[in-house]
Amino acid sequence: MTAVLDIPDLTILLVEPSSTQRKIIMGNLANANVEKVDPVTSGREAINYLSRQAPDLVISSMYFPDMTATELVKFIRDHDNLNQTPFMLISSEISFGKIDPIKQAGVVAVLPKPFDFPALETALKNTLQFLEPEELDLENYDPTSLRVLVVDDSALARKFIIKTLTGLGISNYQEADDGKTAISLLEKNTEFDLIVSDYNMPEVDGKELVQFIRANELLAHIPVLMVTSEQSRAKLSNIEQTGVSAICDKPFEPDNVKQLLASILN
Structure with missing residues (x-):
């Protein structure tokens, strides 16, 4: 053992x-x-x-x-x-x-x-x-089969998020370096089970990305976990009203992420 x-x-x-x-x-x-x-x-x-x-x-x-x-x-x-x-x-x-x-x-x-x-x-x-993370325990999904899109304009942040997701048993992911790139990917591929996105990004931010997702009938069902270091209560309220499934603060804590993902995916 x-x-x-x-x-x-x-x-x-x-x-x-x-x-x-x-x-x-x-x-x-x-x-x-x-x-x-x-x-x-x-x-x-x-x-x-x-x-x-x-x-x-x-x-x-x-x-x-x-x-x-x-x-x-x-x-x-x-x-x-x-x-x-x-x-x-x-x-x-x-x-x-x-x-x-x-x-x-x-x-x-x-x-x-x-x-x-x-x-x-x-x-x-x-x-x-x-x-030493523990794998996600989900009722409706095998974590290894989850298809995840990670959107963040910071390569370092994407790497850290992916490391955390991988530790939870999620290995099938694609990356987008900003909201504009994410929209291009989603226009070609609607087969994602989860989108993890930063909020503050140039050109197309997290709010605009979620608005695009919720307005598209082929994408509207996909859960979106918004990851942000934003502290403004007004901006956070703004994010909540766009239709995000959950908001996760940076630092991206594995236990918190695990609970949020279990909640929104189950």
């Missing part, structure tokens, strides 16, 4: 230049019984570490003396031996423009400074679900 990975088994790279913050984070990790934590203080140290080995999880602050977390996560996602590594951001940064690129690249959690222990524990559980 294969051993199941648990929180104390995790190997973590912690990138945090502040000695005080490192102490706080490592103290909370110790409370979660995590012992294998390697702390570094700069982006260059992190890259040197990652060039030698791949941890189970990278926990990072937003700013280092030599680069930002955005640059570090891009390095991770650009390397084949690292690009599936879960990434957690702990930051006091609240600017949407600064945080969104990291969310788009795929993270298991974004925690504020200060954070509480339950939030960290939940994020660690999300990491386990990402590393």
Whole structure:
């Protein structure tokens, strides 16, 4: 019987230049019984570490003396031996423009400074679900036969979404790099069981894509899971009114995705 990975088994790279913050984070990790934590203080140290080995999880602050977390996560996602590594951001940064690129690249959690222990524990559980996901249990579908269209203008976001879906047992998918491309695909192929789409995209955004789908009698029945890092309540309400089946926040958490897909597909 294969051993199941648990929180104390995790190997973590912690990138945090502040000695005080490192102490706080490592103290909370110790409370979660995590012992294998390697702390570094700069982006260059992190890259040197990652060039030698791949941890189970990278926990990072937003700013280092030599680069930002955005640059570090891009390095991770650009390397084949690292690009599936879960990434957690702990930051006091609240600017949407600064945080969104990291969310788009795929993270298991974004925690504020200060954070509480339950939030960290939940994020660690999300990491386990990402590393060892359980397949979807659906009444009406075999997950391996589901035909899914993934729409996002960020290649990194598409890769992260597909990794999550693959972990749930879904392997039959097509990609579209924006809403306009998705419409072209859907005009030729209406045989999809599910569409997973970003909201903020150039030319044709997620709202316009859903409107196209719901107005086409050959497509109108297809469930649409909208994935967004949008925080505006007015915009989210706008999205809901277009006829989406469910809205999923970025970070794209496996357990949340699993529950949403089970709900909309069953």
